[in-house]
Amino acid sequence: MAYLELKNVSKTYGQGKDSTEVISNINLKIEEGEFVAIVGFTGSGKTTLVNLINGLIKPTSGEVLFKGEPVVGTSHERGVIFQNYSLLPWLSVFQNVAMAVKEAFPKENKSEIKNRVESYVEMVGLTHAINKRPKELSGGMRQRVAVARALAMKPEMIIMDEPLGALDALTRGNLQDEILNIWNQDKRTALLITNDVDEGIYMADRIIPLKPGPNATLGPEFIIDIDRPRDKTELNDNASFMKTRNEIIAYLMAIGEDRKSVSEVEYLLPDLAPKSFVDTF
Numbered sequence: 502m503a504y505l506e507l508k509n510v511s512k513t514y515g516q517g518k519d520s521t522e523v524i525s526n527i528n529l530k531i532e533e534g535e536f537v538a539i540v541g542f543t544g545s546g547k548t549t550l551v552n553l554i555n556g557l558i559k560p561t562s563g564e565v566l567f568k569g570e571p572v573v574g575t576s577h578e579r580g581v582i583f584q585n586y587s588l589l590p591w592l593s594v595f596q597n598v599a600m601a602v603k604e605a606f607p608k609e610n611k612s613e614i615k616n617r618v619e620s621y622v623e624m625v626g627l628t629h630a631i632n633k634r635p636k637e638l639s640g641g642m643r644q645r646v647a648v649a650r651a652l653a654m655k656p657e658m659i660i661m662d663e664p665l666g667a668l669d670a671l672t673r674g675n676l677q678d679e680i681l682n683i684w685n686q687d688k689r690t691a692l693l694i695t696n697d698v699d700e701g702i703y704m705a706d707r708i709i710p711l712k713p714g715p716n717a718t719l720g721p722e723f724i725i726d727i728d729r730p731r732d733k734t735e736l737n738d739n740a741s742f743m744k745t746r747n748e749i750i751a752y753l754m755a756i757g758e759d760r761k762s763v764s765e766v767e768y769l770l771p772d773l774a775p776k777s778f779v780d781t782f
């Protein structure tokens with residue numbers, strides 16, 4: 502039995518003639534302890550896929566199974582790091598992380614929770630800002646809080662929806678390593694959704710391209726046969742890295758070309774203007 506399995510999963514938004522099947526017939530198996538990356542273009546259906554796996558939305562057809570059971574709603578067992586860090590604006594960094602930790606570890610006492618929160622805030626390099634509110638932080642800092650919050654809950658499976666996109670290269674590299682450490686030490690299972698092929702190769706055991714939607718579906722998988730721990734500085738000299746990278750990029754470029762030809766349809770916009778605006782300009 503796979504740890505996570507998607508069986509012929511499709512998702513349609515809208516109804517009748519306005520409906521769009523965003524993803525179609527996705528089949529995916531992830532084994533316990535694996536690190537899988539899905540790479541895809543913007544707007545290709547990546548977040549839809551994450552939301553289906555997380556249980557935030559239901560498939561229109563097909564099944565999402567977690568440890569053999571259908572996914573019904575969200576669960577602490579699957580921790581998601583979202584692209585748009587959803588922090589509570591009226592709470593400090595400490596309180597934002599503590600709230601999640603309390604929920605995941607309801608039996609822990611105050612000092613255990615404090616220690617747990619402080620260690621994850623330190624891990625993302627935000628100890629100096631622990632009492633600040635989100636509005637006092639940069640976008641990158643907010644995203645680091647969101648990473649700390651998700652990892653502090655120690656989910657069995659870490660699901661990441663382009664979690665590091667807003668970060669500078671150095672912070673991004675450090676967090677990639679922290680996520681890999683946690684995945685490795687705590688024997689987690691991980692799914693990373695990214696548009697960065699190099700990030701996928703550095704982190705994952707397998708990379709699967711998401712062919713862009715409508716009707717997005719998974720392409721062939723690429724196995725990353727590079728020993729761990731991987732050394733970022735040496736990857737460019739690694740023949741296996743270069744070969745896999747070239748193959749994935751060639752594949753994505755080919756489907757990108759197909760996508761262009763499909764998107765060259767001319768859409769006519771209605772010639773409308775609100776009455777109050779007519780003759781104003």
Ligand SMILES: Nc1ncnc2c1ncn2[C@@H]1O[C@H](COP(=O)(O)OP(=O)(O)OP(=O)(O)O)[C@@H](O)[C@H]1O
Pocket residue numbers: 514515523541542543544545546547548549550714
């Ligand atoms: N609730 C919704 N109702 C209708 N259409 C939706 C809904 N959510 C997403 N879509 C459409 O589904 C398609 C895929 O969206 P999705 O957010 O899954 O893509 P994505 O790959 O995560 O995009 P990005 O990389 O830009 O975040 C888009 O065309 C989007 O407009």
